[in-house]
Amino acid sequence: MIPSAIHLDAVSLTFRDGSRLFDGLTMNVAAGRCTCLLGPSGCGKSTLLRLISGAADCHLDGRLRFDPDPPASVRCAWMGQDDLLLPWFSLLDNVLLGARLRGTLDRDHTERARELIAEAGLAGYEQALPAALSGGMRQRGALLRTLLEERPIMLMDEPFSALDALTRMRLQNLSCRLTTGATVMLVTHDVMEALRMADRIIVLGGTPVAIKTQLDLAGTPPRRPGDPEIIRHYEPLLEILLSEAP
Amino acid sequence: MIPSAIHLDAVSLTFRDGSRLFDGLTMNVAAGRCTCLLGPSGCGKSTLLRLISGAADCHLDGRLRFDPDPPASVRCAWMGQDDLLLPWFSLLDNVLLGARLRGTLDRDHTERARELIAEAGLAGYEQALPAALSGGMRQRGALLRTLLEERPIMLMDEPFSALDALTRMRLQNLSCRLTTGATVMLVTHDVMEALRMADRIIVLGGTPVAIKTQLDLAGTPPRRPGDPEIIRHYEPLLEILLSEAP
């Protein structure tokens, strides 16, 4: 699996209702690295991920390039802000959705899914329907479904937002392990999370929305909570985020 | 508006599928105070809030008491983990839902809703349908809808989980201001948030789920980020949350 770099050149979007987002946004996402997107609510993070995944329902001006450019059907894995679990499938079946949809489901894959489910603290809930799961459990299901995809580009929209500190840390570690080598784009509102997971942090903001700050971090994610890199960047980053856009 | 204390005596729940939750849980929530619930994902925080709101679809053993006990129709305001915005209503109409459902909508109320929407950073989106809003914008809509209710008991399930740091802080402040005097129960996974907002923090955990720790905080919420009470409790609380249940 060769990871792809993602290049956005002067991107502007127009939604169906005519409203516009971005105004010539240019962004480069390094191949094989984890890029975390931070930015105020409503600034366009989710839309950006959808755009890259091909799921955005809007008109694109400007250019979106992948380098190298794998076929669309094996390019991305995407975890949206909603869990999008299928209510008629058990947790296990939901986690296995990708393979099932491609018709490539086999015993190994199922075995692996079971292991990951256990690792995510969901052992015993394999056969439960989404309606009988808690919000955080559903989110973990969606995460595992995404991680099992193993694509060159992994897009994750606030994947740990509904998890408690301990579970969150575990799943961050799991995610890092399973996405090593892939180009990861991760949207989060948790500064600590961004600092743990990212090779590069991009902060969006302003009107029109543009890159406010870009920050490259040393060391290999996931960083331990007390990592000096985290301590060094925490306060300044938070300051940037808490500062009002002009 | 006289706030109610909430008493759970030896509560056990049985879901429709026969699975059980809690085993004689006893919990007292002080009247007029803000109680934050922390605990691992899936431990039953949301279910607890639903139980108190009367929305839980399960069998209750044990007792649930309110003191004083206002009529059910004016007892609680509830914000679930999902935003539950009505897709056919604009943001403004969604925020006004309570009054509209009770048939008490008037100009003052609408004016107030508009003000709150602006205060939550959503000015200009009053007429937008939920489908055209970002996740965090929808969550703010749901929060405002709840805050406008002004009930003796305010139940909020991870109300800020989809918000960036700045917006989150603003809405925490807004919430504190608008719920002063009410009994607030707030579920969160963010330790800092709990320390800012709570008069009392209850940590759930273990099997069967029980109260692991209970912590009373001095001072009036919302505390400022550098507040000594926060600094004092942050590390120990995080430790408890990160410690494996036996």
Next chain:
Amino acid sequence: QDREKLTVLLDWFVNPDHAPLFVAQEKGFFSKRGLDVQLIAPSNPNDPPKLVAAGKADLAVSYQHQHQMQVDQGLPLVRVATLIATPLNSLVVLADSGIDDIADLRGKTVGYSVGGFETVLLTVMLQQVGLQLSDVNLVNVNFSLSPSLLSGKVDGVIGAFRNFELNQLDLEGHPGRAFFVEEFGVPAYDELIVVANRDDLDRPELRAFVDALEEGVQYLVNHPDDSWRLFIGEDRGDLDDELNRRAWRDTLPRFALRPGALDRSRYLRFAAFLHEQEIIDGIAPLADWAVELE
């Protein structure tokens, strides 16, 4: 064993009008001539001749006026036998309705079921007393003749069969009064006939069928009581009620005793009548649409 299959479509549900067919069937008059006759009842009297024309059945029970209209429309059909040799159609009112004469119908409502022919009958009858069709209100009651008359929703109905609806009304305690069409300007005609596809005329089975039918009629008039038992026999027990018994009695004298015989000038006379009333556009040579089988 290898008897010739012959599918015969009735015009309507099984009723005493079909007695000769069933007597012939039960007495084995068909089978002894090497015929295996299957009788099928439709619910729309228009369809059977069409299906014979399309080759989906061998014979159909039809009405003379319907037959002539279909021939006029180019259907390759030929009358090969007659089942009932007099008109049955009549205009019926309730006896206590105060309508003693057709002239009393002025301004009243008259129900009918079959557009075209029945309205023509009514027109001609009204003409006898100096009225026009526009002097009455016409309503298509779609075969719901007696109920609409009984419930007072119409004052008269055209298309009522004298052997049937009159008895029906009587049994409900409201006797009717019939005005017979042939007594009010309509030339006499055959009510029920049997038609075949023109291409089949040389099939010997058809003549055999007519012969069996004739034998059936003869048995019927000679042994009416036994025939009744044959008619309601076996799986037609539900036909055994007062109405059918009366209808049976009233139908007996109306069967064609020589089913195969054709009164040519009577057919041409009726064709002229239909033509005059603009029911048919032209009059084809008789041999094209009505024959006596050799």
Next chain:
Amino acid sequence: MITARRLIIIAAGLIGLWQLVVLATKAPPYILPGPWPVLQAAIANGSTLLHHLQTTGIEMVAGLLVGTLLGTSCALVMIIAPLLRRWLLPVLVISQAVPVFALAPLLVLWLGYGMASKIAMAVLIIFFPVASSFYQGMRRTNRDLLELARIMGARPVNVLRFIVIPAALPAFASGLRVATAVAPIGAVVGEWVGSSAGLGFYMLHANARMQVDVMFAALALLSAVSLVLYFSVDYLLDKLIYWQPTQGVTHE
């Protein structure tokens, strides 16, 4: 929206299909005439057809309106009063199982031979899909929304108005589409109750006179009107559910 050009293409396609069926099955003209003789018959009887179409059109639209009203009312009653539902639902189901000819005399007895009995019959056929779909749609309202409303101390009528009914609109629309498609047959069947005008009446009449081409001309006219009615309603329904833009499942 369907443009005039597309309409013409579709009409041409349908007529071609018809001709194809005639040719392929070799159906004789007195059972299934081809488009050409039917067109001639239509032209020859144009004004009569249009005259009868008027009657049937009124019946169709009136039947659709009254049927929709009755259907939604039934659905609402069943939602509001679950106890009543137990009694109403069987009656509704039976109402669908009763054939016309059994009811016709009753309707005429109660309503006479005027428009009323025909519309009643059309309504009987039209209302059920609406009632059933709308009821099922309302019954599937998100439970959490209902709980939210209850906690808010909502008045039941407002829960219906602002939550349950909008949530069931897609289901209602689906039922109304079925109802619209059967509206023409509802009107035609209504005319069998006893009538002196309308396309159904005229078809029976032509059928009895063996004017098969005239009957098919009436049929073609009825079909055209049904299509117009159906696609108009379809368009309006898509507008009505403004928050759920329709799109294909596959990418066109």
Next chain:
Amino acid sequence: MITARRLIIIAAGLIGLWQLVVLATKAPPYILPGPWPVLQAAIANGSTLLHHLQTTGIEMVAGLLVGTLLGTSCALVMIIAPLLRRWLLPVLVISQAVPVFALAPLLVLWLGYGMASKIAMAVLIIFFPVASSFYQGMRRTNRDLLELARIMGARPVNVLRFIVIPAALPAFASGLRVATAVAPIGAVVGEWVGSSAGLGFYMLHANARMQVDVMFAALALLSAVSLVLYFSVDYLLDKLIYWQPTQGVTHE
């Protein structure tokens, strides 16, 4: 589930209602007989009725099965091939506007006088609600789910199987409920195509001979069978959509 006791109560209620209508409207017995003479007629013609019921029962079930199959197939075709849909949908709509008597001779011509033509007619009436509702349901599949599947590189057939079809099952169920309710009339109308057995035939027959009580006995039997069929299908459909337990909107 409906218990035997509840069934009896409902039956008694319906019969009471019937008697009430008779008394209230003073309908004469030759138009609407009361329950009592009808019961007598039912007993007197018991074996005949049951004999005809068999035929109609087979037609109903076969019509429902084939109709559901055809309906789902049509819906699937319209979902899979939007281009084809443009042509298919008008044909389906027209198929609902064509009255029986126009089609009957055609069906007999093509399918003969046997069961086939009757079932075909029943299917024609039954399939549309299924096709329409199922299609609408599939068209409303959550867009995000479809995008997710596309991103996953799903095979289209699997998207249908695992996402689109399950998502449309509630809508399908709603359509199938309507179809089940009209299945009896479908079978009855099918028998008008030309038959010598079946409750529809028997009713027409009894009607033509003014045996109104016998006709209503057949009607009552047909109604009872429809109710059983409807509530069986209703029950099965509730089971089929296992992830969406039904509940009342109001609190019973």
